[in-house]
Structures are given as structure tokens and as C-alpha cells.
Amino acid sequence: MRSGSRHFHATSSLSVHxxxxxxxxxxxxxxxxxxxxxxxxxxxxxRAKVAMSHFEPHEYIRYDLLEKNIDIxxxxxxxxxxxxxxxxxxxxxxPAKQEIERGKTYLRLRPDRVAMQDATAQMAxxxxxxxxxxxxxVPSTIHCDHLIEAQLGGEKDLRRAKDINQEVYNFxxxxxxxxxxxxxxxxxxxxxxxxxxxYAYPGVLLIGTDSHTPNGGGLGxxxxxxxxxxxxxxxAGIPWELKCPKVIGVKLTGSLSGWxxxxxxxxxxxxxxxxxxxxxxxxxxHGPGVDSISCTGMATICNxxxxxxxxxxxxxxNHRMKKYLSKTGREDIxxxxxxxxxxxVPDPGCHYxxxxxINLNELKPHINGPFTPDLAHPVAEVGTVAxxxxxxxxxxxxxxxxxxxxxxxxxxxxxxxxxxALAHGLKCKSQFTITPGSEQIRATIERDGxxxxxxxxxxxxxxxxCGPCIGQWxxxxxxxxxxxxxxxxxxxxxxxxxxxxxxxxxxxxxxEIVTALAIAGTLKFNPxxxxxxxKDGKKFKLEAPDADELPRAEFxxxxxxxxxxxxxxxxxxxxxxxxxxxxxxxxxxxxxxxxDLEDLQILIKVKGxxxxxHISAAGPxxxxxxxxxxxxxxxxxxxxxxxNGKANSVRNAVTQEFGPVPxxxxxxxxxxxxxxxxxxxxxxxxxxxxxxxLEPRHLGGRxxxxxxxxxxxxxxxxxxxxxxxxxxxxxxxxxxHPVDKLTIxxxxxxxxxxxxxxxxxxxxxxxxxILLNHTFNETQIEWFRAGSALNRMKELQQH
Numbered sequence: 001m002r003s004g005s006r007h008f009h010a011t012s013s014l015s016v017h018x019x020x021x022x023x024x025x026x027x028x029x030x031x032x033x034x035x036x037x038x039x040x041x042x043x044x045x046x047r048a049k050v051a052m053s054h055f056e057p058h059e060y061i062r063y064d065l066l067e068k069n070i071d072i073x074x075x076x077x078x079x080x081x082x083x084x085x086x087x088x089x090x091x092x093x094x095p096a097k098q099e100i101e102r103g104k105t106y107l108r109l110r111p112d113r114v115a116m117q118d119a120t121a122q123m124a125x126x127x128x129x130x131x132x133x134x135x136x137x138v139p140s141t142i143h144c145d146h147l148i149e150a151q152l153g154g155e156k157d158l159r160r161a162k163d164i165n166q167e168v169y170n171f172x173x174x175x176x177x178x179x180x181x182x183x184x185x186x187x188x189x190x191x192x193x194x195x196x197x198x199y200a201y202p203g204v205l206l207i208g209t210d211s212h213t214p215n216g217g218g219l220g221x222x223x224x225x226x227x228x229x230x231x232x233x234x235x236a237g238i239p240w241e242l243k244c245p246k247v248i249g250v251k252l253t254g255s256l257s258g259w260x261x262x263x264x265x266x267x268x269x270x271x272x273x274x275x276x277x278x279x280x281x282x283x284x285x286h287g288p289g290v291d292s293i294s295c296t297g298m299a300t301i302c303n304x305x306x307x308x309x310x311x312x313x314x315x316x317x318n319h320r321m322k323k324y325l326s327k328t329g330r331e332d333i334x335x336x337x338x339x340x341x342x343x344x345v346p347d348p349g350c351h352y353x354x355x356x357x358i359n360l361n362e363l364k365p366h367i368n369g370p371f372t373p374d375l376a377h378p379v380a381e382v383g384t385v386a387x388x389x390x391x392x393x394x395x396x397x398x399x400x401x402x403x404x405x406x407x408x409x410x411x412x413x414x415x416x417x418x419x420x421a422l423a424h425g426l427k428c429k430s431q432f433t434i435t436p437g438s439e440q441i442r443a444t445i446e447r448d449g450x451x452x453x454x455x456x457x458x459x460x461x462x463x464x465x466c467g468p469c470i471g472q473w474x475x476x477x478x479x480x481x482x483x484x485x486x487x488x489x490x491x492x493x494x495x496x497x498x499x500x501x502x503x504x505x506x507x508x509x510x511x512e513i514v515t516a517l518a519i520a521g522t523l524k525f526n527p528x529x530x531x532x533x534x535k536d537g538k539k540f541k542l543e544a545p546d547a548d549e550l551p552r553a554e555f556x557x558x559x560x561x562x563x564x565x566x567x568x569x570x571x572x573x574x575x576x577x578x579x580x581x582x583x584x585x586x587x588x589x590x591x592x593x594x595x596d597l598e599d600l601q602i603l604i605k606v607k608g609x610x611x612x613x614h615i616s617a618a619g620p621x622x623x624x625x626x627x628x629x630x631x632x633x634x635x636x637x638x639x640x641x642x643x644n645g646k647a648n649s650v651r652n653a654v655t656q657e658f659g660p661v662p663x664x665x666x667x668x669x670x671x672x673x674x675x676x677x678x679x680x681x682x683x684x685x686x687x688x689x690x691x692x693x694l695e696p697r698h699l700g701g702r703x704x705x706x707x708x709x710x711x712x713x714x715x716x717x718x719x720x721x722x723x724x725x726x727x728x729x730x731x732x733x734x735x736x737h738p739v740d741k742l743t744i745x746x747x748x749x750x751x752x753x754x755x756x757x758x759x760x761x762x763x764x765x766x767x768x769x770i771l772l773n774h775t776f777n778e779t780q781i782e783w784f785r786a787g788s789a790l791n792r793m794k795e796l797q798q799h
Contacts, residue, residue: 050336052113052201054198054329055198055562055564056139059139061201061336063337065090066091067090069091070086070089070343073090077100080346081347082284082352083284083316083345083346084222084247085247085350086203086347087204087205088222088242090203091111091205092110093108093110102353103245105243106242106779107242107243107244108239108241111240112205113140113141113207114136114208114231115195115213116141116191116231117143117210118143118144118169119146121143121209123228123626123628123690124229125171125172125176126576126584127228127229127586129179129574130588130790130794131232131790131797133235133236135569137237138235140182140231140235141184141199143191144186144187145189145465146472147164147165147186148161148186148463148465149472150433150462150472154461158463162186164623167582168623168626169185171575171583171626173185174573177563177565178574179235180569181565183563185561185562186465187463187559188439188562189441189442189465190403190438191208192210192299193403193438194438195216196216196219196296196299197328197438200219200221201221202219202221202321202337202344203343204221204222205221205224206223206224207223207230208223209231210225210688211225211686211687211688212225212303212404213226214306214310214314215302215404217302218297218303219298219299219321219324220314220317223312224242224311227716229789230719232793233793238793241777241779243280245311246281247281247353248273248278248284248352248354248356249354250269250285250286250356250358251289252287253287253361254361254362255292256289256360257361259527259544261297261365261512262300262301263509263510264366264510265301265358265363266304267304267368269356270304270368271375271376273374274308275308275374275682276685276710277309278305278308278309278311281310281354282313282314283313284314285301285316286315291318293315293320294324294407295320295321298321302314303403303404303491304404307492309711316345316346317344321337322334323550327551327555364379366379367382367513368507369493369506369508370493370505370507371495379509382523383523391485392485393485393523393524394522397430397432398430398431398432398486398488398514398517398518399488399498399514400414400489400511401434401437401462401467401469401511402491403469404491406435406436406437406441408441408550408551410511411436411445412548413546414450415454416512418515420540424536425534425535425536426535428459428515429520430518432454432460432515433467434461435463435464435465435466435467435468435469436462436464439464439558440555442461444556446556447553457515468490469490469492469498471496471498471499473498473499475501481502485504485505485523486507487513489514494611500620507523527542580627582623583627584627584629584630586790588794589720592747596748597703597744598743599742599743600674600675600676600743602653602742603664603665603677605641605642606683607641609680609685610639610640610679610680611686613686613687614636616634616635616691618689621634625691628691628695629698632698633662635695635696636696637661639661643738648660649661651739652667653673654671665696668699668700669699669700675701676742677701679705680706681707682709682710683704683706683707683708683709684710684712684717697722702723704724707727707733714775718784719783719789720788721787721789725773727770728773735768736760737762740760740762743758750784752777755772757769757771
């Protein structure tokens with residue numbers, strides 16, 4: 001509980017449908033195993049054999065191996081370790097010989113499991129099918145959450161999505177059954193909430209094909225967003241490569257209270273570090289303030305860490321995590337984690353590359369935006385700033401939920417605000433939507449009365465899916481191009497992301513602040529100090545909300561939406577129609593021809609921010625995520641061309657006519673003209689979608705040259721055989737003009753750490769030579785030479 005707050009809890013007396021208990025019979029320690037007894041807890045681990053999840057009773061948590069690897073690394077490094085180092089280094093493929101230097105060396109890791117959402121799983125599974133392997137090597141799951149468009153409300157939208165996406169859902173279900181992958185059907189919920197409820201645990205190393213996979217850090221795991229090709233490596237049993245992360249420490253003191261929420265911690269951190277300040281680093285929260293944050297609140301903070309470019313974020317194991325594990329049917333995991341707690345918290349005296357301190361007693365509610373998630377404002381000040389900047393004050397829509405903020409506690413705190421408004425005869429002045437994070441959350445808030453309160457205040461409960469957060473929103477209240485403001489509890493607010501309208505000013509904040517602002521209808525409202533006028537004409541002030549972090553009864557699991565892979569899948573077929581417009585089997589990319597890249601045409605020189613949304617838009621394009629050629633028709637349509645200041649308008653160097661970017665790229669490919677993209681800072685920030693790398697490769701691109709890259713996108717480009725290169729001198733960006741041609745030299749002796757040479761050929765015949773840096777290691781250079789990482793995998797299989 002938090003002090004000074006009105007507490008709202010469920011009063012429902014409905015019977016509870018309890019989740020099946022998740023516990024395994026304890027077996028005797030077999031002497032024949034010959035297991036070295038590291039300490040008593042290791043023996044207990046062998047005796048108990050605690051499963052990673054109740055869906056995979058024969059896949060066990062290996063804290064004993066984690067401990068063994070940590071001991072090896074600790075002796076080698078001879079220094080205290082951070083929590084993230086313990087978990088990451090504890091999963092090394094070869095802890096005795098692995099070179100370890102933060103920010104420098106590439107680590108070869110053995111993740112515990114893989115998770116994929118349906119939009120990225122299509123390409124990941126198509127690549128896995130291309131590998132020719134019979135089964136996945138590690139526990140893996142597919143989650144249907146991205147393809148459900150918010151339109152009319154939960155049930156109707158879900159029925160519509162199942163009908164429209166039947167071909168894709170059938171492909172994912174049958175591919176999962178064929179290759180041993182668990183399948184969560186549409187309606188089950190958002191991937192990150194499902195992982196938190198079922199698969200994340202302290203000390204796990206999990207990779208997921210979505211940039212907000214770090215959500216699992218709220219349960220003490222290292223959960224990292226990757227592209228589909230990385231997932232294929234892990235599912236194939238190949239060690240996964242990650243540049244050894246730096247570690248940013250965030251020390252929390254004091255405690256949360258009143259209107260201040262966990263979301264405000266990450267909104268504040270985003271304002272400090274900016275959208276690229278966490279690149280190449282794990283953000284590790286610690287300090288006495290941690291204990292004032294619920295487990296799901298910690299997940300919120302880790303989730304939105306993706307917006308600062310962090311590799312991931314993590315919290316140390318504590319009693320809040322233990323409580324959540326027990327409530328979600330995993331008490332045996334909590335007991336085992338207690339035994340190994342020393343390995344699930346940082347060592348005293350460990351070193352952070354950067355340290356930020358936040359006093360939670362002094363932290364105020366924040367709201368970030370518009371157009372970028374690092375533009376931070378205290379809620380008390382945003383109205384004044386909006387007036388000054390000309391941002392619309394009138395809030396058209398308030399949206400709560402999403403993978404960032406859809407926990408039981410989030411819904412309860414929002415309902416606590418709504419209940420106060422209803423008591424004074426008020427409803428929301430703005431439109432108001434609610435997105436439950438999972439079927440379990442939906443069923444439980446329905447049972448406990450939260451959903452009904454949110455409906456009564458004017459809300460519409462949407463499907464258990466991503467919905468408007470990723471642009472799956474059939475918005476009807478405005479026209480495209482109309483200037484307007486929305487407030488959300490989401491994580492990302494890039495231009496046009498939620499509704500494809502570039503004039504929508506989107507702000508991100510906590511669910512309770514969204515609810516209060518939706519009731520007031522204006523950015524000028526500060527719930528900490530301002531009054532509302534009730535239906536009776538009397539003024540009143542909203543009291544700070546509070547709610548149970550977990551339900552007092554057990555969670556209601558709702559409908560069963562999980563498909564187990566069969567034990568015998570030999571008869572399972574996976575069909576992809578050659579005439580399908582949604583799915584397309586992959587053809588291998590061409591190998592490097594052994595020569596330097598001569599006279600590359602510049603497809604586009606991008607001006608300013610270029611996220612993966614700019615490179616490969618989501619929203620209506622999500623339906624083509626399994627069809628590379630069709631989705632390539634959105635290549636860079638959101639990027640601003642420096643030559644004319646327009647989006648999706650570039651000069652064709654042959655015809656001299658301006659046209660759409662994808663059409664121009666196709667023209668070049670048809671005529672054998674290889675091309676390059678020039679980008680600005682933090683190119684490819686945002687989503688993990690590897691389509692932003694597959695599309696330029698498919699349409700004839702050879703290199704992407706920028707001032708800097710976001711981590712996931714840089715890796716995705718390498719995986720597909722492209723060259724992500726950065727200017728040795730960022731000022732050289734200004735030397736290149738869209739009408740120039742570029743030659744990249746030095747590829748015959750392409751080696752780690754050695755820059756490549758770039759000759760800029762201007763139309764007037766003059767030339768300039770600049771240097772381009774890269775971060776390729778030996779393995780990644782082999783990907784380039786083979787044409788892609790998948791090509792290289794096949795080469796190795798043949799040897």
C-alpha cells in the first residue's frame with residue numbers, strides 16, 4: 001500500500017476459477033548422475049527439478065549451471081559482479097575461455113528460451129523452415145497479439161481478426177506444432193504479459209522477437225529484444241552473439257507514493273538518457289527504493305527501457321517478485337530462487353559504467369512527448385509548455401493498457417480514479433479505451449469489477465492485444481492531417497505510430513494520469529492540485545489512487561488459449577500457397593561476389609529521426625509481415641528525403657523523376673543498379689522488426705551508412721548480408737549529396753576493427769575519400785560473405 005491514497009479493491013463475491021497449481025513431484029537424487037555437489041541448494045535443485053514453466057514440465061531451471069559459470073567468471077575477473085553480469089556471464093557458452101570486456105568483445109551465449117509475437121514470428125518461422133532443422137533446440141513460443149485491429153470492442157474485433165488472419169494463424173499454429181513451438185492463440189494477450197505470467201523468472205536469459213521483451217526484467221530476468229534471425233540461431237541450438245554490454249546503474253532511494261507511479265521512473269530516466277543514451281548497455285536498477293515498487297511496476301520500467309536504446313533492463317530479486325511468482329502459480333520457482341538469491345542480486349561494491357540516482361520521494365508524475373518518448377515534462381508543467389509550443393490542449397482520446405501498463409495494479413489504480421469521478425456524476429470528456437494485457441488480466445478485472453467501473457466512466461474495453469499501441473487502430477473521430485492530442489499509457493509515440501496521422505500529438509504517461517486527464521479532457525489539468533466540478537456544481541479534487549498490486553483471490557485464467565506442440569509431429573504439414581498474398585517462402589540472398597562495391601547509387605539521404613516505423617511501417621502493413629515482396633512496398637516510405645524535405649519522394653537517378661521510395665528501389669533492382677541509404681543519428685531505433693533489414697536487402701540495397709545505429713537494427717542488417725557502416729567523422733554526412741555515387745573499398749581484407757574506405761563521386765567529376773567504421777566480428781563477416789547469416793548456417797551444415 002502507499003500512504004495518503006484512496007484505496008480501491010475488488011468487492012466481488014464471484015467464485016474463482018483457480019489456475020492449475022504449478023508444482024512437480026520431488027524425485028530422489030540419483031547417485032548414478034554423478035553430479036558434483038556445489039552446495040546444498042544445488043542438491044535441492046537436482047532433487048526438485050523445478051520446471052521452467054508448467055507448460056514444459058521436463059525443461060528445468062538450471063541455477064546450478066548458472067552458479068558454476070558465475071564462479072568461473074568471478075575467479076577470472078577477480079572483482080564484484082553486477083546482477084546483469086551474473087546472469088549474462090552465467091549463460092556463456094564457454095565461461096572459461098570467453099573474452100570479456102564491456103562494450104568491446106562479443107559474447108557467445110546460451111539463452112534459456114525464445115518468444116515470438118505473430119508479426120515477427122512469421123518471418124522467423126519461415127527462416128527456421130529454410131534451415132532444414134526438424135525441431136527447435138530450446139523452449140520456444142509464438143504469441144498472437146499484433147494482428148488484431150481495434151475497431152468496435154474486444155469480442156467483435158477478435159472475431160474479425162480471426163477471420164481476416166486465418167491463413168497466417170493457421171501457418172503459425174501448424175509451424176509451431178511441426179517444429180515444437182508452443183502457440184498462444186489470438187485473444188490470449190500481449191506477448192510480454194504472457195511471458196511475465198508464465199515464462200519469466202529470476203535469472204532467466206530469454207530472447208524475444210519484439211523490442212519490449214525487456215519487460216521480463218521486472219521478474220529479475222535478462223530478457224532481450226532481437227530480430228527473427230537471432231531467434232532462428234537460438235532455436236537452431238547455435239550460440240547467440242551479443243556485444244558485451246556496458247552497465248548503467250540506476251540507484252533508487254525513497255519510496256513511491258501518491259500520484260507517482262513506476263511509469264514515472266522510466267519517463268524520468270528517458271528524459272535523462274534520451275532515446276540513444278542506453279545503447280549498448282543494460283540498465284540495472286538497485287537501491288532501497290526498489291522495494292516500494294511492485295513486480296509488475298518493475299516490469300513497466302524495464303519495458304519502456306527499450307525507448308532509451310538499452311539492450312535490456314533488470315531489477316534484483318526481492319520479496320515483490322516472490323509474491324508475484326506465488327500468485328501466478330510458481331511458488332516452487334520462488335523457493336528455488338530464494339536458495340540462489342546471492343546470484344540474483346548484484347555484488348556489493350560492483351562497478352557501473354554510469355550511475356544515475358533518483359529519489360522516489362521527490363519524483364513527480366511525468367508525461368513525455370509529443371513525437372518522441374524522451375521529451376519529459378512534469379504533469380504539472382505540460383499544459384503551460386503545450387500552450388507555448390502550440391500543441392493542442394484538448395485531449396481527443398485517452399488510452400490505457402498495452403504491454404507497458406496493463407497489470408492488475410494498473411487497472412485497479414485507473415479504476416480508483418474513475419470511481420471518484422463517477423461518485424461526483426462525471427464521465428470522461430475524452431474518448432477512453434482500455435486494453436487488457438492478457439486473458440488472465442481481462443477475466444480477473446471483469447470478475448473483480450474494475451472493467452465495469454472503467455466502462456461506466458465512458459471506456460471501451462478492447463481485445464487482449466497490442467491494438468492502438470502499434471497502430472492497429474481504425475480511428476474514426478478525426479481525419480488524417482487533423483491536428484489533435486491523445487494521451488496513452490503506452491511506451492512509444494513516434495509520429496503517426498498510433499493512428500497513421502502525422503498530426504496526432506501523442507503523449508505517454510501512467511494509466512492513472514491518462515484516466516484523470518481523460519476525465520478532465522485537457523492537458524492543462526494537474527490532478528495533484530486542480531479541481532473538477534461535479535454534476536452538482538460542487539468542486540472536488542481527485543485523491544491519489546491506490547489498488548492491490550495482485551488480486552486478493554487467485555487470478556482467473558479465463559479461457560484456455562494455449563496449444564501444446566504434439567509429442568509426435570511427423571505427420572504435421574505446414575503449407576504455404578505459392579499464390580498467397582500473406583505468406584511467401586524465402587529464397588536465399590545472393591552471396592558477396594568478392595569485389596568492392598562500385599558506384600553505388602544513393603536511394604535516399606535521410607534527414608533526422610528514422611525509426612523502424614519510418615523504414616518499415618506497421619499498422620495496415622502488418623498483414624504482409626509473412627510476405628517479403630509485398631511488405632517491401634513500404635520501404636522507407638516514412639523517411640524524410642533531405643533533397644526535398646518530403647516523405648516517400650526520391651529522385652530516380654536514371655529518369656530524373658521523383659517517385660515513391662519502394663518504386664525507385666525496384667527500378668534500380670530491375671536494372672542491376674546497387675544502392676545505399678545515408679542516415680542520421682540512432683538510425684533504426686524503435687521496434688525489433690527485421691523487415692526493416694530484409695526489405696532493403698530484397699530490393700537491392702548493399703549498405704546503410706549513418707552517424708550511428710540502434711543496436712537491434714544494426715544486428716538485423718548484418719544478419720541479412722548488408723553493411724551497416726558509420727562515418728568515422730560524423731561531419732562527413734554533410735559531404736554526401738543525394739546525386740552522388742559511392743564506392744566502398746577494402747572488402748577483400750574486411751577484418752574486425754579495420755575501417756573501410758568510401759570514395760564519394762560528385763556529378764561534376766570531383767571525388768572525396770572518407771573512412772567508414774563498422775562493428776563486424778569474424779563470424780559476422782562470414783555472414784556478409786555468405787550473403788546472410790542463414791546462408792552461412794546452411795554452409796556449415798553441409799560441411
